[in-house]
Amino acid sequence: MVWTTAGPLLQLPSLMSERPLLPLLGDAAPERRDAARNREALLVAAQEIIETCGIDGVTMDGVAARAGVGKGTVFRRFGSREGLMAALLNFSETEWQASVISGPPPLGPGAPPMERLLAFGRSRLETTLRFADLIRAAGAAGTRSYAAYSFVAMHVRYLMGEIGVTGDIALLATALLAPLEVPILEQQVQIEGMDLDRIHVAWVDLAHRITQH
Amino acid sequence: MVWTTAGPLLQLPSLMSERPLLPLLGDAAPERRDAARNREALLVAAQEIIETCGIDGVTMDGVAARAGVGKGTVFRRFGSREGLMAALLNFSETEWQASVISGPPPLGPGAPPMERLLAFGRSRLETTLRFADLIRAAGAAGTRSYAAYSFVAMHVRYLMGEIGVTGDIALLATALLAPLEVPILEQQVQIEGMDLDRIHVAWVDLAHRITQH
DNA sequence: CGGTGAAACCGGACCACGGTCCGCTTATAT
């Protein structure tokens, strides 16, 4: 992933319609070619507008105009503004997932599970803050999407199991992830002016307390 | 507080403009009488619309029309739709705060701090779910408002101090509160279909792990 | 007690944006 200097933006891969890392089973009807072209053009346009004017500058009319299509097409492809944002977010999320699944340790496999968990926390903290605007703009479509929340929850549950945590692992995992959500982090960073390192240290402490290891 | 049978709605006190329990220091300019009348009429109107059509049925035009004022007045009084929702929320929040500050134990003072903390968690869990729609509609204005977040955080920090918790109490309190936020709870209840009692039991376990008591 | 000035307030016309809809166009399979 290459970051521009202008802000927390993502570099779009050449093929925008690539499948997520964990593909769904039935690909009943593939996309028509013009539809695929438009999807890519729309994502590029949205990306460019974000680079220029920020997230709030992204209007559905504006994206459609820049991509040279009608407004209806944008909604056909992405359902809503949140859906468009979620699609944008999906790329960085997919890339990040790859580094968790098959990247170098300690984030990737190979390290002891507790070390992986702590590396996960740090990485997730940074990623969430970097994409905070996009995540917020994606709203429910981003949080509840298959790619975003579920993968993270599954991974933490798995690591907790490996560590040997006892108790309601699903809910303990949620408790460990909740302080890494955007609203909580923004409250701490922007309003209470907390230091990022302090938050990280506290999260490591929290992980030890919750896992009791 | 008297609950109607129609849904999770609040009974408005007779004087809508009463001050919060922890008043701000400088009340520089008191409200003009017509302005106070309008504020009350607007809150009543909004409340009635919620009872009839739910939160999504609340439009700023609708509230203004029902209160017999112009739309501009609504925005002057509450700043935004979120601000209006936050004002509505403030009443139940204030009442709940009263039961924490001066109500019967174990929620109120008198019980050992750990018992108070557990009672707090249960009560907060129920209250948050009851007002979930309103809290979500209040958005940032609700979360960041003085009355809502700050009071809760202060109270948990205080109890943690009394219990004798060591560590970064401010951030441990946040970690304990984060799983009680609306988005997390709705994810668990609505999407993962979790039982309310299970969530409560897990939160109690979490409180023991985090406080290490 | 009544007048007076200024600040606060009010209202509804106006704008921008998200989202919908339906008749027309185009790609693809046969």
Next chain:
DNA sequence: ATATAAGCGGACCGTGGTCCGGTTTCACCG
């Protein structure tokens, strides 16, 4: 070549939010 379904586009709507000219309230003073 043709049928058919998917795709497309832009006119249209409802809603949140802004703005500014006219009106009301209230403190102060003669």
